[in-house]
Amino acid sequence: MADPDIFIDYPFGRLAKLLAPLDPPSGVDPLALSIGEPRLPTPTIAQETIAGWNGGWAKYPPPAGSPAYRSAVADWLTRRYDLPEGMIDPDRHVAGTCGSREGLFQLSLLAATMKRESLAEGVKPVIAMPNPLYHVYYGSTVLAAAEPVFMNTTADTRHMPDIRDLTPDVLDRLAMVVLCTPGNPSGKIAKIDVLLDLALLARKHNFILAVDECYSELYGKRAPVGALQACTAIDGKMTNVVTVNSLSKRSNAPSLRCAFVAGDAEIIRRFTMLRNYGGVQIPQALDAAGTALWRDETHVAANRAHYQSLFDITDEVFADWPGYERPEAAFFLWLPVRDDEEAARAAWTQAAIKVLPGSYISREDPRTGAVPGKGYIRVALVDDVATVRDAMTRLRAALDAATQAPEGL
DSSP: OOOOGGGTOOHHHHHHHHHTTOOOOTTSOOEEOSSOOOOSOOOHHHHHHHHHOOSOSSSOOOTTOOHHHHHHHHHHHHHHTTOOTTSSOTTTSEEEEESHHHHHHHHHHHHHHHHHTTSOTTOOOEEEEEESOOHHHHHHHHHTTOEEEEEEOOGGGTTSOOGGGSOHHHHHHEEEEEEESSOTTTOOOOOHHHHHHHHHHHHHHTOEEEEEOTTTTOBSSSOOOOHHHHHHHHTSOOTTEEEEEEHHHHTTOGGGOEEEEEEOHHHHHHHHHHHHHHOOOOOHHHHHHHHHHHTOOHHHHHHHHHHHHHHHHHHHHHTTSTTOOOOSBSSEEEEEOSOHHHHHHHHHHHHOEEOEEGGGGOOOOTTTOOOTTTTEEEEEOOSOHHHHHHHHHHHHHHHHHTTOOOSOO
């Protein structure tokens, strides 16, 4: 039996295979900028909370997170997005998850299962997603036995999905639309009208709109609007809409695995039941640390300022690079190149830097055969200022030597 491509096409496995025959230059410290893993210190408030926690280890953690954790999330959502007081009930509208990846994966399973209730036997539900994409969107869709539909994000679409890709045939079978804003890999922020259009479409065609907002706090000039803000602009009800977020990027705390799904009460009820069967609870000591972090904004402001200082460096180093744009948010540089695989090879062999070819986080559009991320590299800016300055200088020299500046932009 042939393996589905999700078992042979994982982006970081492909990168390892691409670079395996190649050696980095001697005497240069290798640096992995291929994965979005923050390397700044986790706030001391989290470490102190865990060290001082004495709640005991003899009970299973609640599947949806502790009441304190869910209350902290509800309060944060209300403050951050200026929601009406009481709009988010922590007992009805919030479920904690072990990282946003788990939440997104389980939402696909739930959405596909729910949609099958209204489809004829043998008709596949559809899950639509941006392209390029976070690999979990696609893998979870395939494992949910749903059909993936790609909403291509290119320079022509301002690197945001075009809902015109949702044709009448797709809308009839649509179980879920996943939107990532700020976007991975582009850092583009969805405007409120995009969220409004999708929220209204979700109601009309009865699908889940799942908005992945895990980069929401790493922004520059303007704070991104959120999915729940769009709901307040309609009628204050979160019908068919959920948002997903975590502490991994906001608080430099990926090891805590503290995240949440929040929104429509009926979706959260079913989501929590699904987690009762196969979810992993947040350990209670980490739940307590996550609660403290959601209630603190001081470290978030410092974190945001740091990432903006890293983009100041890319502005200097790549100012004259054809097609260079400073990202609006997140911490990825989405850089156009002549050939994304050749650029990744050059970065490794000449600068000892691992970057991710854009085609590795994209899927081929079956309608056109195009791969939207082809011709870009994704560079994760996740280190201290000195390291990033050195890395960007090395990367620019390597790309110049390999003649990777794109033409025709």
